[in-house]
Amino acid sequence: xxxxxxxxxxxxxxxxxxxxxxxxxxxxxxxxxxxxxxxxxxxxxxxxxxxxxxxxxxxxxxxxxxxxxxxxxxxxxxxxxxxxxxxxxxxxxxxxxxxxxxxxxxxxxxxxxxxxxxxxxxxxxxxxxxxxxxxxxxxxxxxxxxxxxxxxxxxxxxxxxxxxxxxxxxxxxxxxxxxxxxxxxxxxxxxxxxxxxxxxxxxxxxxxxxxxxxxxxxxxxxxxxxxxxxxxxxxxxxxxxxxxxxxxxxxxxxxxxxxxxxxxxxxxxxxxxxxxxxxxxxxxxxxxxxxxxxxxxxxxxx
Numbered sequence: 001x002x003x004x005x006x007x008x009x010x011x012x013x014x015x016x017x018x019x020x021x022x023x024x025x026x027x028x029x030x031x032x033x034x035x036x037x038x039x040x041x042x043x044x045x046x047x048x049x050x051x052x053x054x055x056x057x058x059x060x061x062x063x064x065x066x067x068x069x070x071x072x073x074x075x076x077x078x079x080x081x082x083x084x085x086x087x088x089x090x091x092x093x094x095x096x097x098x099x100x101x102x103x104x105x106x107x108x109x110x111x112x113x114x115x116x117x118x119x120x121x122x123x124x125x126x127x128x129x130x131x132x133x134x135x136x137x138x139x140x141x142x143x144x145x146x147x148x149x150x151x152x153x154x155x156x157x158x159x160x161x162x163x164x165x166x167x168x169x170x171x172x173x174x175x176x177x178x179x180x181x182x183x184x185x186x187x188x189x190x191x192x193x194x195x196x197x198x199x200x201x202x203x204x205x206x207x208x209x210x211x212x213x214x215x216x217x218x219x220x221x222x223x224x225x226x227x228x229x230x231x232x233x234x235x236x237x238x239x240x241x242x243x244x245x246x247x248x249x250x251x252x253x254x255x256x257x258x259x260x261x262x263x264x265x266x267x268x269x270x271x272x273x274x275x276x277x278x279x280x281x282x283x284x285x286x287x288x289x290x291x292x293x294x295x296x297x298x299x300x301x302x
Contacts, residue, residue: 003101004249010094011242017087018235021080025231027057028075037063078222084234085205091238092202095195096158098245099167106171106256107149113259113266114172158199161192168248173255176248183247191244198237201229 032054040063041048051066055075064070073079131148138144158164168176177188184191204210204227212220212227222228 003098003105004245006101007094007098007245008242010090010097011238011245014087014090014094014238014242017083017090018231018238021083021087021231021234023059024074024080025057025059027055027060029053029055032061032063078224078228081222081224081226081229084229084231085210087234087238088198088201088229089205091241092158092199095198095241095245099158099164099248102249102252103167103170104149106252108145109256109259109263110171111145111149113262159203160199161196164195168252171252171255172259173251176251179251180244180247183250184243186240186243191240194237194240195244198241201237 037052037054038048040052041050044050044065046065053064053066053070055062055064055070073082134147138147165176168174173179177191180191181188201210210226210229212225216227220228
């Protein structure tokens with residue numbers, strides 16, 4: 001599924017942000033040995049008197065020309081937490097984009113296979129006059145139907161988990177969280193809890209700049225007056241979202257494969273009926289020819 005491949009690429013960005021946070025965590029300025037400063041200047045091909053910034057943590061040591069501003073967030077307490085918040089935003093975007101994309105990829109198959117038995121969300125699609133007129137350019141009925149679906153299911157935002165259940169239902173997966181729990185090895189309530197927390201945190205970051213609420217305990221407020229976020233929390237919730245996408249890809253693929261079997265059977269039956277009609281028409285034609293060629297008074301050859 002293309003939707004799954006795109007989602008995994010997007011989750012890769014979230015993982016890079018988490019890695020950067022870990023790489024630069026607790027970076028602080030220090031004065032290195034003179035030999036190191038001279039070696040850096042030589043490597044950069046600059047005069048030995050060039051002013052440098054030096055910083056390090058348990059993972060790395062870096063030297064930067066003083067003429068290049070060193071971002072203050074690299075050295076400030078909790079200054080890198082914006083990377084964690086960005087990873088949350090990216091992960092939520094990857095999650096919601098996946099579910100909308102997989103729906104758009106497969107809805108036509110659902111309708112063709114289920115027909116009037118499709119989910120009520122599909123049967124109750126309505127069009128504006130402008131939508132209707134815009135479809136005139138599509139001569140192929142399947143293409144028109146596909147465009148109708150695409151117009152109805154424009155990519156949206158997952159403000160809660162209810163939309164995931166709705167999309168799964170459209171794709172004929174009624175018991176979504178049961179197989180999901182089996183695929184991920186995590187209990188359904190825990191999965192829902194983590195996804196719900198991730199989506200809520202995304203909403204707080206987007207709409208409130210992650211400012212704490214009135215009921216947020218003081219220990220959960222960072223030095224910048226924002227809702228504190230740890231690397232462990234962000235990693236757990238981002239990876240949960242990724243595992244849900246990967247597991248759902250397996251679940252949806254199985255469901256769509258069953259629908260494709262139905263379509264294949266319908267096509268075989270249609271071909272069989274067409275063949276029978278063709279044979280019947282040929283038989284009638286042969287009989288007519290035999291009747292026309294028969295001698296008067298003599299019955300046609302059987």
